Amino acid sequence: MLSAERIMQRCDALARHSELPGGLTRVFLSPQNRAANELVLGWMREAGMQARVDAIGNVVGRYEGEKQPCLMLGSHLDTVRDAGRYDGMLGVITAIECVAALAEQSKRLPFAIEVLGFGDEEGVRFGTSMLGSRGVSGTLDPAVLNTRDAHGVSIAEALRQFGLDGSRLAQVARKKGEVLAYAELHIEQGPVLEAEGLSVGVVSAINGFSRPRATLHGEAGHAGTVPMHQRRDALAAAAECVLAVERIAQSDAALVGTVGRLEVKPGAINVIPGEVQFTIDFRAPRDTLRQEAVRSAVDAVQEIASKRRLTAAIEKIQELGVTACAPRLIEQLERAVAAQGLHVRRLPSGAGHDGQAIQAIADVAMLFVRCKGGVSHSPAESITEADAGVGARTLLSFIERFEPRS
Ligand code: GLV
Ligand code: MN
Ligand code: MN
Numbered sequence: 533m534l535s536a537e538r539i540m541q542r543c544d545a546l547a548r549h550s551e552l553p554g555g556l557t558r559v560f561l562s563p564q565n566r567a568a569n570e571l572v573l574g575w576m577r578e579a580g581m582q583a584r585v586d587a588i589g590n591v592v593g594r595y596e597g598e599k600q601p602c603l604m605l606g607s608h609l610d611t612v613r614d615a616g617r618y619d620g621m622l623g624v625i626t627a628i629e630c631v632a633a634l635a636e637q638s639k640r641l642p643f644a645i646e647v648l649g650f651g652d653e654e655g656v657r658f659g660t661s662m663l664g665s666r667g668v669s670g671t672l673d674p675a676v677l678n679t680r681d682a683h684g685v686s687i688a689e690a691l692r693q694f695g696l697d698g699s700r701l702a703q704v705a706r707k708k709g710e711v712l713a714y715a716e717l718h719i720e721q722g723p724v725l726e727a728e729g730l731s732v733g734v735v736s737a738i739n740g741f742s743r744p745r746a747t748l749h750g751e752a753g754h755a756g757t758v759p760m761h762q763r764r765d766a767l768a769a770a771a772e773c774v775l776a777v778e779r780i781a782q783s784d785a786a787l788v789g790t791v792g793r794l795e796v797k798p799g800a801i802n803v804i805p806g807e808v809q810f811t812i813d814f815r816a817p818r819d820t821l822r823q824e825a826v827r828s829a830v831d832a833v834q835e836i837a838s839k840r841r842l843t844a845a846i847e848k849i850q851e852l853g854v855t856a857c858a859p860r861l862i863e864q865l866e867r868a869v870a871a872q873g874l875h876v877r878r879l880p881s882g883a884g885h886d887g888q889a890i891q892a893i894a895d896v897a898m899l900f901v902r903c904k905g906g907v908s909h910s911p912a913e914s915i916t917e918a919d920a921g922v923g924a925r926t927l928l929s930f931i932e933r934f935e936p937r938s
Contacts, residue, residue: 616913723906
């Protein structure tokens with residue numbers, strides 16, 4: 533039987549594997565990632581699945597069905613820094629719970645079920661996200677494995693230290709046809725369901741994102757001696773750029789823009805900053821709107837730099853387009869919501885999800901579970917056990933009635 537209590541306990545158990553004392557930070561290919569994988573592998577096996585870790589660090593559980601192709605479920609096991617315990621993990625744990633409920637009845641379906649615990653979705657360690665689901669969808673360029681973390685360790689080296697072999701990346705990729713559909717349960721990370729008194733909602737589409745990174749080169753100098761009019765302060769220029777990003781993002785209600793990371797060099801109290809690197813993250817429900825925002829931001833950064841006699845270099849770190857959920861899967865999920873006697877609500881996702889990568893090989897569906905105050909990417913992230921139960925029952929109903937084609 534589905535147990536919401538067990539789902540909540542397992543979210544708590546995973547949250548104990550953290551590099552941040554008293555909080556939750558678990559990044560890709562860390563010792564804490566390894567410990568979380570061990571827990572998840574054990575739960576998968578207990579639920580009647582064959583379980584393993586693939587060459588890019590995803591935990592993969594498989595529950596055989598009457599035929600080979602699978603319905604893929606899951607979410608991610610990594611977190612942002614000082615994270616909540618449900619973003620990602622709830623989807624993996626709930627999927628395992630659904631398989632356990634099937635196995636308990638010795639029920640096999642016309643298709644296999646695979647549960648994926650993606651090793652990296654957030655992109656915290658290497659600055660490029662969805663490494664796990666991009667691996668599975670065959671869209672991860674092997675050259676990305678040369679990307680280095682803040683300590684100079686490349687993804688390829690980190691995989692090796694983890695006991696994995698990045699040169700086997702091609703074996704991780706699934707082909708179209710092997711995966712009938714991908715369905716992910718995830719906390720909403722926004723306030724809509726709570727405001728409307730609903731436990732769950734069905735996602736219509738996932739907003740796209742663009743992530744440029746800008747580097748401003750000015751001139752370091754003595755904070756006490758260089759007159760203000762002679763300075764080429766990279767941080768003062770970056771501050772103007774941050775406000776420009778904010779202004780651009782405010783130009784359309786559907787657009788959001790964030791500068792979430794600034795690195796200041798040399799970073800001393802008595803030195804004029806000579807170089808600043810910062811990230812930009814734009815999201816929107818329309819690709820053209822987002823792309824236009826990136827163009828405006830690039831222009832603004834160049835203009836600010838030249839006005840202040842600095843040079844600016846802007847590179848594209850990552851971009852993923854808007855992902856529409858498949859209408860046939862939306863309908864099937866909505867039937868599963870209605871089968872619980874609940875009001876059906878369709879809503880877009882402002883946050884990014886692994887489905888954006890998986891859509892290259894399979895149709896995608898998402899079920900959102902209400903979270904308290906719409907808060908996520910924060911230790912204050914919270915859901916109720918009752919909502920976890922509603923989510924699990926809805927997902928199981930969807931799985932049991934899943935029609936590969938309609
Ligand atoms: C992932 O959580 C993202 O939306 O950045
Ligand atoms: Mn997240
Ligand atoms: Mn997530």
